[in-house]
Amino acid sequence: MYIKGVGMTKFDYSTKPWWDIAYRAAIEALKDAKIGIESIDAIVFTSMSSAAGGEHQTHKVSFLSELFKTNVPIIEIVSVCGGGGVALWTALRMKGFKNILVLGAEKFADNRSEIVVDWILSAAEKIYEQSEGMLFPTQNALVWQMYMEKYEATMDDLSLIAFKNHQNAALNPNAYFYEKPLTLEKIKDSPEVSSPLRLMDCSLSVNGGAAVIISEEETEIEVIGSGFATDQILTFGREDITHFKATKLAAKDAFTQAGIVVKDIDIAEVHDAFTSVELISYEDIGFAEEGKGGELIRSGKINLGGEMPINVSGGLKAKGHPISATGLAQVYEIVHQLRGDCGKRQVNNPKIGLTHNIGGAGGSVTVHILKKIK
Amino acid sequence: MVFYKCLKCEKKWQHPVDICPFCFSILERVKTTKAKVIAKSKVSIPSLMHPKVPYFALVLEDEKGIRFAYKSIEEKMIGEDIHFESNINDDAVAIWRNNYDLLDSIEIISELLGGFNLNSKSKILILPTLVSSTHDYLRDNTSTEFLSAVITFLHDRDVKEIKIATQSFDDYEIENLAQKSGILDVCLKNKIVPFDLSKGAFVKKGKIEISKEVEEADLILNLSILKSGKGSSTENVFKLINKENYFSLKYLYSEEEMVLQIKDIKNIVSIGEAIYPQRVDKFPVFRNLIFASKNSVNLDAVFNATGLVNQLPKYLKNIDISNIPIVGRGILEVQRNIDILL
Numbered sequence A: 001m002y003i004k005g006v007g008m009t010k011f012d013y014s015t016k017p018w019w020d021i022a023y024r025a026a027i028e029a030l031k032d033a034k035i036g037i038e039s040i041d042a043i044v045f046t047s048m049s050s051a052a053g054g055e056h057q058t059h060k061v062s063f064l065s066e067l068f069k070t071n072v073p074i075i076e077i078v079s080v081c082g083g084g085g086v087a088l089w090t091a092l093r094m095k096g097f098k099n100i101l102v103l104g105a106e107k108f109a110d111n112r113s114e115i116v117v118d119w120i121l122s123a124a125e126k127i128y129e130q131s132e133g134m135l136f137p138t139q140n141a142l143v144w145q146m147y148m149e150k151y152e153a154t155m156d157d158l159s160l161i162a163f164k165n166h167q168n169a170a171l172n173p174n175a176y177f178y179e180k181p182l183t184l185e186k187i188k189d190s191p192e193v194s195s196p197l198r199l200m201d202c203s204l205s206v207n208g209g210a211a212v213i214i215s216e217e218e219t220e221i222e223v224i225g226s227g228f229a230t231d232q233i234l235t236f237g238r239e240d241i242t243h244f245k246a247t248k249l250a251a252k253d254a255f256t257q258a259g260i261v262v263k264d265i266d267i268a269e270v271h272d273a274f275t276s277v278e279l280i281s282y283e284d285i286g287f288a289e290e291g292k293g294g295e296l297i298r299s300g301k302i303n304l305g306g307e308m309p310i311n312v313s314g315g316l317k318a319k320g321h322p323i324s325a326t327g328l329a330q331v332y333e334i335v336h337q338l339r340g341d342c343g344k345r346q347v348n349n350p351k352i353g354l355t356h357n358i359g360g361a362g363g364s365v366t367v368h369i370l371k372k373i374k
Numbered sequence B: 001m002v003f004y005k006c007l008k009c010e011k012k013w014q015h016p017v018d019i020c021p022f023c024f025s026i027l028e029r030v031k032t033t034k035a036k037v038i039a040k041s042k043v044s045i046p047s048l049m050h051p052k053v054p055y056f057a058l059v060l061e062d063e064k065g066i067r068f069a070y071k072s073i074e075e076k077m078i079g080e081d082i083h084f085e086s087n088i089n090d091d092a093v094a095i096w097r098n099n100y101d102l103l104d105s106i107e108i109i110s111e112l113l114g115g116f117n118l119n120s121k122s123k124i125l126i127l128p129t130l131v132s133s134t135h136d137y138l139r140d141n142t143s144t145e146f147l148s149a150v151i152t153f154l155h156d157r158d159v160k161e162i163k164i165a166t167q168s169f170d171d172y173e174i175e176n177l178a179q180k181s182g183i184l185d186v187c188l189k190n191k192i193v194p195f196d197l198s199k200g201a202f203v204k205k206g207k208i209e210i211s212k213e214v215e216e217a218d219l220i221l222n223l224s225i226l227k228s229g230k231g232s233s234t235e236n237v238f239k240l241i242n243k244e245n246y247f248s249l250k251y252l253y254s255e256e257e258m259v260l261q262i263k264d265i266k267n268i269v270s271i272g273e274a275i276y277p278q279r280v281d282k283f284p285v286f287r288n289l290i291f292a293s294k295n296s297v298n299l300d301a302v303f304n305a306t307g308l309v310n311q312l313p314k315y316l317k318n319i320d321i322s323n324i325p326i327v328g329r330g331i332l333e334v335q336r337n338i339d340i341l342l
Helices: A020-031 A060-068 A081-094 A114-123 A136-151 A156-171 A183-187 A245-258 A273-286 A294-301 A316-318 A323-339 B100-113 B144-156 B174-181 B183-189 B213-216 B232-240 B242-253 B253-263 B294-307
Strands: A003-006 A042-046 A075-076 A098-106 A192-195 A209-216 A221-230 A267-270 A352-359 A363-370 B002-005 B028-031 B037-045 B055-062 B067-072 B093-097 B123-128 B161-166 B200-204 B208-211 B219-227 B268-278 B290-292 B324-327
Touching: A003 A020, A003 A075, A003 A323, A003 B208, A020 A060, A020 A098, A020 A209, A020 A245, A020 B123, A042 A060, A042 A081, A042 A323, A060 A075, A060 B161, A075 A294, A081 A323, A081 A363, A114 A136, A114 A192, A136 B037, A136 B055, A156 A183, A156 A267, A156 A316, A183 A267, A183 A273, A183 B242, A192 B037, A192 B100, A209 A323, A221 A245, A221 A323, A245 A352, A245 A363, A267 A273, A267 B268, A273 A323, A273 A352, A316 A352, A316 B055, A316 B200, A323 A352, A323 A363, A363 B232, B067 B144, B067 B200, B093 B100, B093 B294, B100 B144, B100 B290, B100 B324, B123 B144, B123 B213, B123 B232, B144 B183, B144 B219, B144 B268, B144 B324, B174 B183, B174 B253, B183 B219, B208 B242, B219 B232, B219 B294, B232 B294, B290 B294
Parallel strands: A042 A075, A042 A098, A267 A352, B093 B324, B123 B161, B123 B219, B219 B268
Antiparallel strands: A003 A209, A003 A221, A098 A209, A221 A363, A352 A363, B002 B028, B037 B055, B055 B067, B093 B290, B200 B208, B268 B290
8 A cells, every 4th residue: 555645733732623634634644646536435533532622522433423424334443642553553454445534633632631540541451450559650660670670771872762752743733742842951851751761761642643645656655564453451460571572573474574674774753752652662663673773873863963863753753653653654754755856854765664653651563664665 | 458369360359259250150259368569660650649748659470470560659669568557556547548449348357457357146236327218329329239348348347236226316216217228128138127217215324315225235336327527437427326315415514515425435436438528519529448446436536537538527627637546558658638529
């Protein structure tokens, strides 16, 4: 399958309703694809909004039918932070449809942070983990602490990841931190939220939408690999706590399908819900050997201008993380990078890009590989 | 900690599934008693479930290699063993967080209070909360699964003589309430016929007339379903008093006086069910806790403190919970404002 069009909203604290966010992302993708909604044969939608807004809606497919004045099949998929990737993975496997709109939107940050966090936590295990104080930063802090102990990694490596992503976001008009770069000192000095992770190791929960139109019709960008794997929700019951098995499996599947190896990747959007997750994912995807993720960030190879830039969009960390829309926004970035129209953050002539999207604390992971063929 | 193991495949589950999906064997329930800290994080951001910060989120590993999460207000060191002391003091209150397996929670809470000293000759009177003809999920009455777990707990300890009884202080017939709430079904499945205490004899003890069943039982298990802003455990103990006697004393004296009178009943342990306790406005809220104490008033005071409830009956208002010995989980470990969200 091929990518025909992409769209996204700016990631921010918009007070617009979820459907308006979805609509605007879809319209941009349709315009980009140069087709009207009548050319869309099916829609795959992903969302988990809203935290506490009075507009909570569980029959979103019918709502979208109303907005788009269409009666085509609309499927809703929820896989929390990994929803965008899972929606794309599903759409790629749907037979008999010429053009499929894959759409994600969240109106999520709409109340005090305690309420929003409580809603986000519905993506984690309630009885054994949440009840015992495991917030998402806490789970990842503990994973990182055990990683640090195993591989003698340091917090400075995470600071470099945050710094890189904030530098990149400052160049991305759709990012929350556009034109607002942060200094390394500010990152290092940010308060601890759950030791050893600091505020600036955490991604930014925002509102936003993203859309991707896939097509049977050949375009300039082909999806050459698509992998999806899951893992148990009890983070600490996993065989190896310091790595995400689902990432390893999804990446292996995607690379096998694509018939390429890791070094063929020119650019990647890696799920950085926490800076530690980005570092561990370098190893799980295969960009670095086990325990060598720190070396990769220190080498500068993955900075903008390096051999294989990672998260040039600013990532979840600084572009923002509107939960289900994130995976599709990653595809949006790679598509524009492959087209070569990213302005100041444009990577030098990339041919193959990768997206990596995680749901929960490693519970559902997709990896997609996109290739510029024209 | 309890987990479930397939003896054939060696696979383990923390969630209480009963059949292995690979070989369809019935899983074995395995208990572990000791665990040590393998990782810790100091959490500084408050959340609805955990408003008191900082606290420490720990990863524990037991002797069988099972890892699980654990919250502590006190800092623990990596490698430190986590274990729980029991306390046989009559005023002690045990707090435990239920992990789906009510039987496990009841076993632990019994150990925390030094055990209930049960054997094949023990005579047990179970006093369920039975106040309305509603389904379990509204949390008005002792839930059927809680009553089942208590009966299983007693059977596992070879207890043969189990009676289940209460009385209604309203106009409802106990038999009707038992039937509609599902409690009758649980009783009959266990070959126990529940009965109405009001139809039996009462004996005078000081100012109160107590059911004769109290004298005949070695142990009374007061199964209170906890409700915010109330002394649910204590109110359920009142059900052992003759109805007319209760109302006349309440009219002549006060509830505080009634509380003093029931303190003479020594062979009673209250076990408070707070999986989804009702808020003051009667909406059930997820708390997932179990409380137990030989002192029902202390239990009620501690339960309300864990929900930050201020609207209390007079006899609970003046209790200083800092003087109550707590075993199991700490008050601050489980405390959250019960009025915020469901």
